[in-house]
Amino acid sequence: MPPTAVNSGPTPIPPVKLDFLAGLLSYLIPGLGQIKQGRVAKGLVFFVALYALFFYGWNLGQRKNVFLIDARDGSSPLARFGNDLYHRPHFVGQFFIGIAAWPAIWQYINFDEKKDEGPALGRMMRAPSSDEINRLQREESKTWDLGWVYTVIAGVLNILVIYDAIAGPAFREVMVKDESTPSPKKETATI
Amino acid sequence: MSIYWHLPILIIVVSIVYSATRFDNWSMIFREAFRWGLRMSLFLFGIGFALYALSSLV
Numbered sequence: 001m002p003p004t005a006v007n008s009g010p011t012p013i014p015p016v017k018l019d020f021l022a023g024l025l026s027y028l029i030p031g032l033g034q035i036k037q038g039r040v041a042k043g044l045v046f047f048v049a050l051y052a053l054f055f056y057g058w059n060l061g062q063r064k065n066v067f068l069i070d071a072r073d074g075s076s077p078l079a080r081f082g083n084d085l086y087h088r089p090h091f092v093g094q095f096f097i098g099i100a101a102w103p104a105i106w107q108y109i110n111f112d113e114k115k116d117e118g119p120a121l122g123r124m125m126r127a128p129s130s131d132e133i134n135r136l137q138r139e140e141s142k143t144w145d146l147g148w149v150y151t152v153i154a155g156v157l158n159i160l161v162i163y164d165a166i167a168g169p170a171f172r173e174v175m176v177k178d179e180s181t182p183s184p185k186k187e188t189a190t191i
Numbered sequence: 192m193s194i195y196w197h198l199p200i201l202i203i204v205v206s207i208v209y210s211a212t213r214f215d216n217w218s219m220i221f222r223e224a225f226r227w228g229l230r231m232s233l234f235l236f237g238i239g240f241a242l243y244a245l246s247s248l249v
Contacts, residue, residue, distance in 0.1 A: 039215070041217075042211055042215070045207060045208075045211055046208060046211065049203075049204045049207055049208050050204070050208060052200065052204065053200060053201065053204045056197075056200055060197065141194070142194050143194060143197070146194050146197060150197075150200075150201060153201065153205065154204075157204070157205065157208045157209070160208065160209065160212040161208065161212060163212065164211070164212040168215070169211075169212060169213055169214050169215050170212065170213045170214075171213055171214050171219075172215070173214075173215060173216055
């Protein structure tokens with residue numbers, strides 16, 4: 001449902017025009033939707049900030065904390081996918097960072113436990129073995145866990161960015177012409 | 192290195208991104224980001240202090 005603007009003044013604030021294409025672009029690459037809308041500086045801030053947080057977290061975890069485990073549990077592919085997400089719910093948050101998390105999906109789809117690497121991407125975002133996860137948690141002085149928390153927060157923050165691309169900021173400023181003054185004044189509206 | 196040294200990037204990014212989704216005006220964004228950064232820092236410092244006090248005194 002489109003958010004409606006509230007204005008106490010005599011001039012009604014125009015309704016928000018939803019931009020789903022910009023939302024999709026901001027999902028794929030944080031800030032890209034804002035750049036498409038002409039809000040370039042804001043888009044670049046989102047891009048730099050969210051990718052910095054995501055890749056900082058990924059590096060903190062030895063680049064082994066963004067993945068989806070194939071637990072091979074479930075009768076149908078859908079049930080299996082649901083079980084795998086249940087075993088690795090972190091990826092639900094990481095997914096929203098967009099293209100940057102897609103290698104994990106590629107590795108999940110092409111996972112073969114008999115091989116050490118996945119096709120095309122090698123070991124990038126491939127699910128580590130349980131022995132390796134145990135080693136990382138034991139020897140990396142909590143940074144592996146801290147790292148995945150950062151990647152999840154980056155993904156979840158991108159949901160706000162996607163919303164901003166679709167419907168604009170939560171508080172909109174519009175130029176309102178006041179009859180008593182010659183120049184239009186700014187008013188902030190809450191959705 | 193203590194894991195707490197990794198906190199500033201988290202506080203800065205969360206403050207700026209959240210504030211930038213609230214406003215389009217840069218002065219409002221920076222003002223809101225500063226407020227949120229301060230709130231989060233005080234909250235985390237408070238939690239840290241409480242845990243330190245508990246571990247030291249109890």
